[in-house]
Amino acid sequence: xxxxxxxxxxxxxxxxxxxxxxxxxxxxxxxxxxxxxxxxxxxxxxxxxxxxxxxxxxxxxxxxxxxxxxxxxxxxxxxxxxxxxxxxxxxxxxxxxxxxxxxxxxxxxxxxxxxxxxxxxxxxxxxxxxxxxxxxxxxxxxxxxxxxxxxxxxxxxxxxxxxxxxxxxxxxxxxxxxxxxxxxxxxxxxxxxxxxxxxxxxxxxxxxxxxxxxxx
Amino acid sequence: xxxxxxxxxxxxxxxxxxxxxxxxxxxxxxxxxxxxxxxxxxxxxxxxxxxxxxxxxxxxxxxxxxxxxxxxxxxxxxxxxxxxxxxxxxxxxxxxxxxxxxxxxxxxxxxxxxxxxxxxxxxxxxxxxxxxxxxxxxxxxxxxxxxxxxxxxxxxxxxxxxxxxxxxxxxxxxxxxxxxxxxxxxxxxxxxxxxxxxxxxxxxxxxxxxxxxxxx
Numbered sequence: 548x549x550x551x552x553x554x555x556x557x558x559x560x561x562x563x564x565x566x567x568x569x570x571x572x573x574x575x576x577x578x579x580x581x582x583x584x585x586x587x588x589x590x591x592x593x594x595x596x597x598x599x600x601x602x603x604x605x606x607x608x609x610x611x612x613x614x615x616x617x618x619x620x621x622x623x624x625x626x627x628x629x630x631x632x633x634x635x636x637x638x639x640x641x642x643x644x645x646x647x648x649x650x651x652x653x654x655x656x657x658x659x660x661x662x663x664x665x666x667x668x669x670x671x672x673x674x675x676x677x678x679x680x681x682x683x684x685x686x687x688x689x690x691x692x693x694x695x696x697x698x699x700x701x702x703x704x705x706x707x708x709x710x711x712x713x714x715x716x717x718x719x720x721x722x723x724x725x726x727x728x729x730x731x732x733x734x735x736x737x738x739x740x741x742x743x744x745x746x747x748x749x750x751x752x753x754x755x756x757x758x759x760x761x762x763x
Numbered sequence: 764x765x766x767x768x769x770x771x772x773x774x775x776x777x778x779x780x781x782x783x784x785x786x787x788x789x790x791x792x793x794x795x796x797x798x799x800x801x802x803x804x805x806x807x808x809x810x811x812x813x814x815x816x817x818x819x820x821x822x823x824x825x826x827x828x829x830x831x832x833x834x835x836x837x838x839x840x841x842x843x844x845x846x847x848x849x850x851x852x853x854x855x856x857x858x859x860x861x862x863x864x865x866x867x868x869x870x871x872x873x874x875x876x877x878x879x880x881x882x883x884x885x886x887x888x889x890x891x892x893x894x895x896x897x898x899x900x901x902x903x904x905x906x907x908x909x910x911x912x913x914x915x916x917x918x919x920x921x922x923x924x925x926x927x928x929x930x931x932x933x934x935x936x937x938x939x940x941x942x943x944x945x946x947x948x949x950x951x952x953x954x955x956x957x958x959x960x961x962x963x964x965x966x967x968x969x970x971x972x973x974x975x976x977x978x979x
Contacts, residue, residue, distance in 0.1 A: 584801040585884050585913060586905025613885065615911045636915060638854065638885035666912070667885055668801045669829065669854035688904035688927065689802025695831045696882070697801060699852060711904065717930065 560674055563642035567677025570649070571660070575763040577756075578660045580640075580678035582700065584693075585666030587686040588710040590618045591743035593661045597625055599753040604658040604760060609648050611640040611665050618663060628652050639671040640664050659760055668697040680759065686710040691721045694728030702732045706739070708752060713742040776890055779858035783893025786865070787876070791979040793972075794876045796856075796894035798916065800909075801882030803902040804926040806834045807959035809877045813841055815969040820874040820976060825864050827856040827881050834879060844868050855887040856880050875976055884913040896975065902926040907937045910944030918948045922955070924968060929958040 557565060571578045583589045590610070597606050608629040610618040619631035630651045632644050645662060652660070662678060664671040672681075683704035685693055688711060694701040701707070707729060715722075722740075729738060737755060741748035773781065787794045799805045806826070813822050824845040826834040835847035846867045848860050861878060868876070878894060880887040888897075899920035901909055904927060910917040917923070923945060931938075938956075945954060953971060957964035 585909055586800060612912050614914050617908050617911060667883060669883055670886065686904065688902065692833050693801055695833060696828050698830050714933065
């Protein structure tokens with residue numbers, strides 16, 4: 548007698564993430580899951596990217612926060628479609644939150660979708676959302692030791708930005724040490740040093756992203 | 764017939780936290796649970812406090828990180844008893860981790876114990892460790908909107924520090940806005956603006972802490 552064996556069942560979150568991803572792929576939307584510490588500059592980075600690429604790509608944003616609509620108001624001021632998810636107490640977004648937010652976005656008219664996760668260097672990596680790329684943003688005031696202390700996040704990154712490089716002259720930030728920490732975990736990740744304040748480095752990042760979107 | 768009803772059972776974590784607290788109280792050790800975003804300057808703040816108070820109080824430190832012993836090495840360089848807890852993947856310390864670390868500290872010869880939690884503005888508030896005070900450290904590069912976005916953490920704080928005030932002239936940080944956000948959640952919390960780089964504000968904090976320790 549053969550008993551039925553069901554294998555490779557996805558978790559509920561992974562199941563929904565896979566459905567989200569199929570939906571995004573079918574519409575050729577490049578989706579980025581943007582993760583960072585609180586205050587690393589996720590929203591500023593998205594704003595700078597929008598400024599730089601808005602004539603080339605149609606961009607949408609999902610903002611995740613425990614509370615408040617501060618970030619979505621910032622994005623909406625740029626006349627970009629944006630939806631706020633408030634997680635209540637949850638320390639990360641999940642795939643079902645994204646699915647629930649999608650009807651509020653004009654998916655037929657998007658090339659690029661930023662999903663700004665809750666500010667947290669630990670929990671968000673464990674929940675796939677359906678994204679194609681995990682973008683991790685570090686910032687210089689946090690210190691160069693973050694890859695060593697939060698290896699899960701820096702291992703998960705498909706691409707990294709290091710924000711607030713305008714502050715480098717004032718900080719004891721060892722860029723080589725930071726790069727070594729990243730390379731030990733994730734040797735092939737592109738790293739873009741940027742300043743969302745001055746705009747330095749943003750063009751190189753935008754060019755890279757534009758090339759990724761063209762692959763969709 | 765009366766059925767037995769057992770009420771007010773503590774969770775396993777709260778049970779152990781209560782036992783930790785009794786132990787600390789019996790030895791008149793003031794214990795602080797230090798919480799902040801990654802890179803807000805928790806270790807630097809503890810180092811500055813040690814420098815300022817080491818002639819008045821006997822101080823110990825427990826360092827919590829997902830990985831690495833970087834912070835404990837920093838504290839140990841000051842000839843202060845320190846223990847590193849590596850949580851593996853966990854985004855917060857818990858009471859049993861603290862209990863497990865205690866035999867590595869000279870509790871008979873401590874007046875003050877800092878427990879530096881994992882850098883995270885969400886998860887650590889949900890796990891009591893047995894501390895008397897929850898110290899939350901914000902930092903100016905993170906932005907003035909953090910109380911609005913992480914209300915749980917700022918509500919839980921017994922005392923707050925705002926670090927990196929030496930960078931204020933370079934940042935768009937609205938201190939009044941930050942104070943209003945804190946006051947709305949937690950009107951009675953003391954807030955100490957400090958710079959661990961220059962030492963500004965550290966003495967006022969140390970005086971406050973010394974007074975709290977004297978109450979033990």
